[in-house]
Amino acid sequence: MSWLLDTDVICQPAKLHGDVRVIAWLEEEQDRCYTSAVVIAQLAYWVRTKEGRQRQALQTWLTRLVDALQGRIHGSTCPSLTFGRIRKGCSTKPETACPLRTATSRRRRVGMG
Numbered sequence: 136m137s138w139l140l141d142t143d144v145i146c147q148p149a150k151l152h153g154d155v156r157v158i159a160w161l162e163e164e165q166d167r168c169y170t171s172a173v174v175i176a177q178l179a180y181w182v183r184t185k186e187g188r189q190r191q192a193l194q195t196w197l198t199r200l201v202d203a204l205q206g207r208i209h210g211s212t213c214p215s216l217t218f219g220r221i222r223k224g225c226s227t228k229p230e231t232a233c234p235l236r237t238a239t240s241r242r243r244r245v246g247m248g
Contacts, residue, residue, distance in 0.1 A: 137167045139209075142177045145170055149196045169207040 145168075147153035148161065161168065178200075182193040201208070 137169055138164060140168050140170045140174065142174050142181075145174060145200070146178060146181070149193055165203070168204070169209060170204060172208055172210045175201060175208060 144157060144161070147157040175197075178197055182190060182197055185193055
């Protein structure tokens with residue numbers, strides 16, 4: 136099985152107090168993990184909100200993440216989705232999940248994480 140990761144899951148290794156269980160799971164499943172261009176855009180925005188050494192460290196982390204996910208970052212073809220209009224409050228619960236993530240997950244036949 137492959138996994139389509141959302142922002143909260145994929146950023147755990149970069150957080151000061153990231154969830155060690157999630158980080159261990161990511162390391163174990165890294166070759167089966169995918170994400171979307173929207174998630175990468177959200178991470179880039181998060182990095183830009185930081186300053187100094189923290190920002191530099193996060194920029195390095197994000198660059199390495201993108202390199203590691205080579206070929207496993209799915210783009211968006213949703214015409215109404217722009218970086219400035221990313222849905223807030225997307226949930227991982229199937230009944231309330233972000234429609235774009237749900238559709239991408241179903242189309243690619245991957246689990247949502």
